[in-house]
Amino acid sequence: MKYSNVEPDFDDNPNISKRSPLKTFLLIIAGLLGSFLVFYTIIILLLNFFMPRLPEEYEVIVSNVLVSFFDEEDIDKEKTLFTEEILKELSDDDIKILVIKSEIINAMALPGNIIIVYSALYDKVSEDGLRFVIGHEIGHLVNNDNMKLLGRSSLRTIFSESLFDEPVSTIIDKSLYLVSLAFSRSDETNADIYSINLLKSKGFSTHGAYEFFNSVNDDKEDLSIYLSTHPHPKKRLKEIEKVEGN
């Protein structure tokens, strides 16, 4: 019986895969992350559908909790009365408005038909600008964006903090935040468009939108604009110009 002692062929070793470990690693990570983000996006879409359909009692509970963060002395009563008049011109719905003394320029719509405006805004814009901002917040209320946002935030917390430990929770939280940004920016643009259409239908000037965005536009072009929940003011103005053009 012949013994065959052939020279080993080192370049053709069938016991070792030719695939690159690093490439395989990156492919699996990308695949897992992609699948997770698709799954997460589907849940967000479902939440966007179901959250606005929750009974109003839930909204009231949430709004009571949120409003409890503001003390009675934080409310600027004079400006609140003034803003209520503007609100009446724009909407007949039962919306409560509160002006909070603050140096921050901001406004928000809370569940339970509540609009919060920070007093610093009054120093920056005229009545037209204020009217656009109120219209924008009414847009959020009409589109139920606050409940959608609540759903997204809760989901993000559940996924990142409850299901995973550090350091995975931090990575998941940052990744999910980026996914959420797309939804919140879309909500903001829709609210802008709603406000413009509302102002036009009520016969008010839309000049306030330009005034407002020019006052908050600091020409910042750094990376932080990509992480902001709101689109850049310039981009928002372009969207508004499109609507006005139509």
Added chain:
Amino acid sequence: MNSFTLFLFLLALGYFVGTFREKKHFKSIKEREKLSHKLKIDNLKKYYGEEEIIERKLVSGSCVIAMDYFKLILANLINLTGGRIISYEALIDRGRREAILRMKEEAKDFDFIINSRIETSSIGKNSNNKGAFVAIEILVYATAIKVKKGETINEV
């Protein structure tokens, strides 16, 4: 975030150092395999040559190789998706060939190695409570024989 940085650092360390050492080891294995190629080896129980066996000896070679962090994480990821665990394949191939070379080193004064057997075991299994092994041991053992030319066949 610190623990994440540590994770990335260990992953990069495992990949770069692990790949470097693996390439170096394979290079060494190839060179030594060429040198020891003439010592015949098989796993038959008997020696079927014509010559008389004049000496026999139990020879063995063993090798323990540790996983690097990158390979461990990659193996765990492949466990999720299925498929060839490529990080283990290279590790086991290295271990097997290194153990055979060590056994051949022990049998360098002999003419033939028969009845060779290979055993594999993991070391440190479950030590981190995750079921992943951290090192493998490959043990090769066989019978080395010395023959006298011109004599008839003998049974080992």
